[in-house]
Amino acid sequence: MDQTTHPARQAASPPQVPRRERFLGHLAMLLFSMLIAGSFSFGGLAAQHLDAAPLTLWRYLLTVLVMAVLAFGIFRAPFAFPRASWRFLVLGGLIAFYMLMMFTALEFTDPVPTGAVFTLMPLLSAGFALLFLGQRTGPGVLAALVIAAIGAVWVIFRGDLEAILSFDVGRGEIIFFTGVAAHAAYVPLLRKYGRGENPFAFGFWVTVASALCLLPFGARELAATNFATLPPVVYGAIAYLAVMTTAVTFLLLQYASMRLPAPKVLGYGYLTPSFIIVLEGLLGHGWPHAAVFAGALVTACGLVAMARLPD
Template sequence: MLLFAALIAGSFSFGGMAARHMDAGPLTLWRYLLTVLVMGLLTFAVLRVPFSLPRRIWRFAILGGLIAVYMVTMFTALEFTSPVQTGAVFTLMPLISAGFALIFIGQRTRPDVLSALIIAALGAIWVIFRADVAAILSFDIGTGELIYLVGVICHGAYVPLIRKFGHGENPLAFGFWVIVFTIPWLLPGGAVPLAETDFAALPLTVWATILYLSVVTTALTFMLLQYASMRLPAPKVLGYGYLTPTFIILLEGVLGNGWASPAVFVGALVTAAGLLVMGLLRD
């Protein structure tokens, strides 16, 4: 999950560059069409997982819908706010996931783990409000952050539902079918704009971003998330996301997009400290 956090951080920075040139709908659809191809080849051709049509398709339709909302809101949010801000909203996911885990699978979060989640969430809030006490007191949250919060809530529900809906299927095959059933949710808002896109006019950064998002932060992170979700409590799975803002700040600086202010960076370090505390606690 440390690798998961690092790879996810890249999706915010690279996704922000792509969002300047394409709308969220067609960009997300393009990404998932390519991901289906990559995951299909990896699962059934390279790793030789036996192919079979999924049972109880409604499970994959629900999971695919949650992921579709999450991805569209992420790219939409990046049109309004910075990768660091969206990354901070992402770190609220473990606390949200803990609530859904209790509702969906009866998984209770111990008080010490919950305390670590709350402390880390406070650091995330500090970053979300740009280290501005007045903005916190007036709840002056940006449009992009509010949009992405909807997606984060959906992704928070997705993690415990993987365990609830999993019935012994191969994790790779399960992840493949989730991606397949994400596409129908994306077609209404993305099919026509994607068909009308002048691909030859798109800058190289968009092509590189799509490849990164499709191969690395969809195919690979899906496998990492599936593996961890079957072995760790839901809050701990996404607890590693606390490192995401720190990784984003470092990546944004390396890419020449500017460094976050010291006050914002302190908030990111608080969320990372939440991970350290949680990692030392027993499952």
Template sequence: MTENLDLPAAPANRHTVHAKGREKLLAHAAMLLFAALIAGSFSFGGMAAQHLEAGPLTLWRYLMTMVVMGVLTFGVLGVPFTKPRRVWRYALLGGLIAVYMLTMFAALEFTSPVQTGAVFTLMPLISAGFALLFIGQKTRPDVMIALVIAALGAIWVIFRADIGAILSFDVGRGELIYFVGVICHGAYVPLIRKFGQGENPVAFGFWVVVFTIPWLLPTGAVPLAETDFAALPGAVWATIAYLSIVTTAITFMLLQYASMRLPAPKVLGYGYLTPTFIILLEGLLGHGWASPAVFLGALVTAAGLLVMGLLRD
């Protein structure tokens, strides 16, 4: 009698395992797309930063993002509208993202997209430290080795296979500014997992956007109100649209989805691919193509990420 009662549980368990496997595979695909989209924010953001300061640029972007995500969340996806609970969670996450975005645009006024991409690759290791601190999530040695392999390939790509450039790397003002933002974003990912349990991920992302805006008002409200929008070139408008719809609304959902299904180091490990996508995008924009040696570094990065993805959590 006991054996008959135990038999039906096996298919359900196998179904659960397969479902979780599919979800993790989709989470990895989401982060691959995330890396490609984020690369555009560096190149296009650098173009927009030439015409508008970090404060008003970031505020404008998030006001548009709030509208886009609101329509997407409560209109297209039909998520029931509910008031946010424990508002302090959204305020904290919004503050971290606000600092990250402000420092990114501020850094692009002083340095190139490729150099900011170099600083971006520090995020997975920083996130691993915060994951241990906030949620007790440890990074196993084999995952750490995969991250290091990916990092080495990323550094090779960032400096265009120039050993001299690597050895003479001098941290400038822009890199230091952006490093502060990278620390904030590194803390943001494990905190999503800590604070977002049981919440609708899309609605959660919307409220984070809403509570990011108050942090941006002190540096952006007055300059944005005084901006002569008619005098701005079309490239700025196109960039704002891209940043608002693609690299904020869409990447928010991609990061939210993956963060609930993968460990923090694995999630941000895909950041190592961002410099590779930046190199490709800079070439498409007419700024020159990378050498075959640089693409070899991209291959090393991809191999490290592949190993990391195959390792158990």
């Protein structure tokens, strides 16, 4: 994290970020989208044996331990109660809300329409970046995001035009939209609320706040869980979710958000459906037809154009 400039001022002049730093920010978000894609398969396996609320709380409690080891054990960050601790409650609350809304929405709908709602996140983030940071998104970047979104929607619906046209906005989609909006606000606020803290210590306090926000929803069920009866796949999935898709992805997101505009950061979420399809194929769950890969190619082209455009 750049500790020489206040994030709010840094946001107003993104060209000051060195080209190499911006390139590394793009690589960080590419890895981010790959890791998030992996969480769908592992999370689905764990969800077969444990409800969403205790599952999410368990992963965040483990993440708190992982981030504590990283921050204060490996990287020797000074342990101190953070200044303006309300910042972490806001950030942690937004992520906790997104997680809960995602699982709640899936009680009323299925992953396909929720995936379509997810593609609204980068464009929503552009609006929040303007509101919170005064960060304007150029027309070229917006056009690239729209192109990437079209490709992502095509992939999500597996190239079925009839399925896209028959998409019906119901209760589940509305619920998930509120969670997507919370996550879209999280990225520009992550940049706004950064005050030069050690990134690992910052991540630790955000995950602590997330766990605290999740306690009322999953603590009772988690305490009543018979862990001895859970199969090993649940423990493996929890480890992956806690370490890779919570601790590591947080650090990647934080790193990129300090070097790239918010719409460019979240634009990489469009690649997640494509990575999911590739992963499912490699796991032997079948490959989609060629039209789906055409959508993935459109998404990739849109993101490449976005990355090359001025911030």
